[in-house]
Amino acid sequence: MQEMREIIINYNIEIIIGMAVAFFVLLILYIVEQFRMNRITEKYNALVKDVDGVNLEQLILETLKEVDEIKLDCDKLEKQYLELDSRLRFSIQRVGVVRYNAFxxxxxxxxYSIALLDDELNGLILTSIYGRENSTSYTKPIVKGKSKYALSVEEMQAIDRAIRRE
Incomplete structure (x- = not known):
């Protein structure tokens, strides 16, 4: 401890000068950083205020809120789309028509024979046979593109056209 005191007493002027130099260096660095910070603050303030005085931060927050609302709307629309898509699978999507002279x-x-099929090739075939004295209409069920009843050539053509979407 005594040695330390002697060093301080012997070199007190040098120590004071060194501390003063360090102080001025730190003071200059502080002033430079303050100028930099002021410039950054000015740029930030210019960024968050547009010409009309609208706060950019508030504008961004409002936009993000609108984006969230749009996402919710998109989710609702997607659910509706999936529901409609599942319903449409069972609606008439394929139609095939064959006109002919029965006699x-x-x-x-x-x-004529008209095949009305859904996306899974289920549906019916409607046939109307026209004659001079009478006309007959009937339907036959179609499951997976086939019928358990015998089909005429024209009915098979109508089913084939429906399957090929002609």
Missing amino acids: ADLGSELS
């Missing part, structure tokens, strides 16, 4: 003595192709 050789008749013209104008007044008889």
Whole structure:
């Protein structure tokens, strides 16, 4: 401890000068950093205020809130889309029509077969046979593109057209 005191007494002027130099260096660094901070603060203030005086930060927060609302709307729309898509799978999506003359003595192709199928090839075939004295209409169920009932050539053509979406 005594040695320390002697060093301080012997070199007190040098120590004071060294501390003063360190103080002035730190003071200069502090002043430089203050100028930098002021410039950054001015730039920040210019950034968050536009010409009309609207606060950019508030504008960003409002925009983010609107984006969240839009996301919720998109989620609702996606749920509705999926529900409609699942319903549409069972609606008529494929139609095939064949017109023909059921009898050789008749013209104008007044008889027809219409296949009405959903996306899974389920549905029915509607056939109307036109004759001079009478006309007959009937349907046959279609499951996976096939019927458990015998199909005429025209009915098979109508199903084929529906499957190929012609």
